[in-house]
Amino acid sequence: MNSFIRFLSSSIGRKYVMAVTGLSLTLFLLVHMAGNLTLYAGNDAFNEYADLLESNPLLPLAEAGLLVLFVVHILFAVLLTGRNKTSRSDKYQSSLGMGAKTVASTTMWITGPVLLVFLVIHIWDFRISKELLDEYDLAQMVVDRLRHPVGFVIYTASIGMVGLHMWHAFQSAFQTLGVAHPRYRSLIQNTGRLITALLVAGFGGIPFYLFFTG
Amino acid sequence: MIQKKNHGDLRIVLEVWRQNGPGAPGAFEEHEVMANEHMSFLELLDVLNEQLVESGRDPFVFEHDCREGICGSCSMTIDGKPHGPRDRTTACQLHMREYRNGDRVRVEPWRANAFPVVKDLMTDRSAFDRIQQAGGYVSINTGSAPDAHAMPVNKENADMAFDAAACIGCGACVAACPNASAMLFTSAKLSQYTLLPQGQPERDQRALGMVDQMDAEGFGNCTNHYECEAACPKGISVTNIARMNREYARATLRRRD
Incomplete structure (x- = not known):
């Protein structure tokens, strides 16, 4: 068997894939969030930024890359989680716990699927539906969505899920990749927390700004 | 009475x-x-x-x-x-x-x-033995005692290898893990050799053999909760798991078959 296929069939290889795709998606989220911040400068600034992105001939390539990242991340999560949920058929009768696990670490398999549902809604709202329109004002679409109570609740709750997912994910990815020198442990952990806070504040601030100023 | x-x-x-x-x-x-x-x-x-x-x-x-x-x-x-x-x-x-x-x-x-x-509180932990047999050893001549200092080992590595070797193979890491993963045990048994010069000749085959055996035994995958480290009676650190991950990736890149 090809050594690459063997790697991808192993527990550690699959974890590597989760870590690499996860960190790549984190980078994407940071760029995405930075772009969203143009909304604070008004609808026109946001639309200008969107036009700039869409006029880039490399955009389809980037979108295809993103799709691959998401699909691979989800697929390997299903493979790994499936195994993890079947490795202990007879459950403990007492509540098992040493106090090291966190709400974030134990809910990765829940926040993940919830985020997938959000992702589908999100892509329909702001990527696919505009393809069906002859003319559209993307910024206005965003504003309308987030000022609607249902849209506001779904969006803010989903950003909360991103935060919970990321809280565990960042340091976990580095541990999986084998970067765990005691000297860098707190640096990695704090960087992860900072990125999580940035993402939650950056993405999450916009719906509040729109909802309460609208 | x-x-x-x-x-x-x-x-x-x-x-x-x-x-x-x-x-x-x-x-x-x-x-x-x-x-x-x-x-x-x-x-x-x-x-x-x-x-x-x-x-x-x-x-x-x-x-x-x-x-x-x-x-x-x-x-x-x-x-x-x-x-x-x-x-x-x-x-x-x-x-x-x-x-x-x-x-x-x-x-x-x-x-x-x-x-x-097996019965009541007793479990069959021979899966650990099979992981050990898949690479947790060094093939060295044990005929006569080598000269002291014939093989220099730096203090830091010696300490880390010793800490890893403190693993008693009790299985508390698997028992405590929400996924019943054996990665703390396997990584400790791998690290105790990989950190020392005596462990170098079989370094790659050890990583591949032990991890593949661990997977074959039906243990879950580590999701980095670190419950194992907290449960370990010998305080084995999860940095061993990070080392095992590196070793496995390295061995994969270097393998010839």
């Missing part, structure tokens, strides 16, 4: 898992035992078993050997914690002074598909 109540005596209500064999249905049985604060937890089970034998009932099967915290036999989960509530302590070194009079304590076996229950 009427026993005078001594200073330090405690009445303990034990709920112990009773299971007749692998795959058989099991249930907790409740028993009251008089303990003394100087007893170890295993001695408490000895007292319980004596009571059971005297009344013509089956004693509970549990594993034990050295009773001094170094053999890794006394595998049992006490109130949801492998080896009980005390940090870095095996069940045999857990003393009843940790408990109060009237405490209710629940004891059940390690639970993982890779560790099937």
